Amino acid sequence: MTELTFRAYFFIGFLDKPGTRPRSPNGPIKFTLPRANGVLVSVIVDFAGGKVQVVLPSVDVDDEFKTWLHTANMMYASEYPEAGAATVDAIKLEMTAKAKQVLEQLKYFLGFDQIRDEVVSGLHDLAWSEDQVTFHAFANLTHGTVGFKSSIPLTAQIIAAVQEGLDKGYKPFLAMRHLYRAIQEESPRFKWIDATIAAELDVKECLARVKPDLESLLVHLPSPPLSKLYGEVLLKYAGVKSPYVKKLNDGAQKRNQLVHQPQAVEISEAEAIEYVTMVMKAIHHLYALLYPDWKIAQELGAIDRMGM
Structure with a gap:
């Protein structure tokens, strides 16, 4: 040493x-x-x-x-x-x-x-x-940013698929703003918090679109934990649990520590980037469930984050 x-x-x-x-x-x-x-x-x-x-x-x-x-x-x-x-x-x-x-x-x-x-x-x-x-x-050391390794190319097929989505009234989840704010945020702590907010709100939007009668309950009653929303609730109304349910639940627990006990936990840049990536994939999985025949929803799975 x-x-x-x-x-x-x-x-x-x-x-x-x-x-x-x-x-x-x-x-x-x-x-x-x-x-x-x-x-x-x-x-x-x-x-x-x-x-x-x-x-x-x-x-x-x-x-x-x-x-x-x-x-x-x-x-x-x-x-x-x-x-x-x-x-x-x-x-x-x-x-x-x-x-x-x-x-x-x-x-x-x-x-x-x-x-x-x-x-x-x-x-x-x-x-x-x-x-x-x-x-x-440290030559060319990069840090603290998240970008996209790839985005969906604007081919004629994709442009036609975007038009299809417009014609059918498909809309992104409003809470995607929190995900993209997490992507652009420099602080690992606030990356984590915003990504968790995006995960919570996006699954509620997804469920409300699948089953509009749920909207009032999801909006006005205390929110179930992410393990329930991405697990049993999603299974009942969309037919499948999220493959990210355990990681999302662990991330929500850590978010609660960051909010209520900020000195008790430290988040590294690498951990925050990996977490934002996982949340992004979980939300893209919701789009695939919501719009199973739409090319854009299927192509979203190819988007990943860029490393540090």
């Missing part, structure tokens, strides 16, 4: 109010926080630049990962050595937690309401060092 130092930057989550940002007359402010091993983490807040720098020392990495750091020219998350991927995720989680701890102190104790609830975002420029002086960048 070898000890390395890691450095990264975050954007401060300012609300869009030009001229109202907190000011530090003497420039960036340096704070320190202890790691579990007692070594101090440096957190430098630059209000003028809208960023936070975190320096995380004394991180244990195995020899294979250190060798890879020295030799890799291109880096994408899917190409990390297995042990290295876990190491990088842990580093990013710890850095994010330290940056949030400092910004939340400043926001809530000093009354800086110009800062969003998600106080930092967009970890970038991750670098490593053996001597805490010379830092080496």
Whole structure:
């Protein structure tokens, strides 16, 4: 094992109010926080630049990962050595937690309401060092975004199918807005929350379209858990349970923790992206059930997310 130092930057989550940002007359402010091993983490807040720098020392990495750091020219998350991927995720989680701890102190104790609830975002420029002086960048490290690996091509057949959907009055679920907001969101926490909202509301819309008499019950009564909606209820009215029912239920439980016990659980970017992908597939499965003979509904299954 070898000890390395890691450095990264975050954007401060300012609300869009030009001229109202907190000011530090003497420039960036340096704070320190202890790691579990007692070594101090440096957190430098630059209000003028809208960023936070975190320096995380004394991180244990195995020899294979250190060798890879020295030799890799291109880096994408899917190409990390297995042990290295876990190491990088842990580093990013710890850095994010330290940056949030400092910004939340400043926001809530000093009354800086110009800062969003998600106080930092967009970890970038991750670098490593053996001597805490010379830092080496992670070349082409990507992070925190979800895109589509593929979309449905606009062939003549697909254009005709879109027209068919328009003619028959097919409409996307309104709650797809939450799914796409989750896709575009940078914060893993809010990715997870919005994706779960999309899962809850989309299955209700689906059931209401299959059985319009259910709409009043689904809208006005307390919502059953996702395990029921995507399980027994979907089976009764659409003829099949969702293949994602267990993962959706687990995701909803974690969402509840994120809302009611936000300090009790940490979500990595990779976990959030995988969860958004799963929810997207579960919703596409609902379209396939709702419109079984429509080419668009069947083609949706080919859409996937892009990795980090």
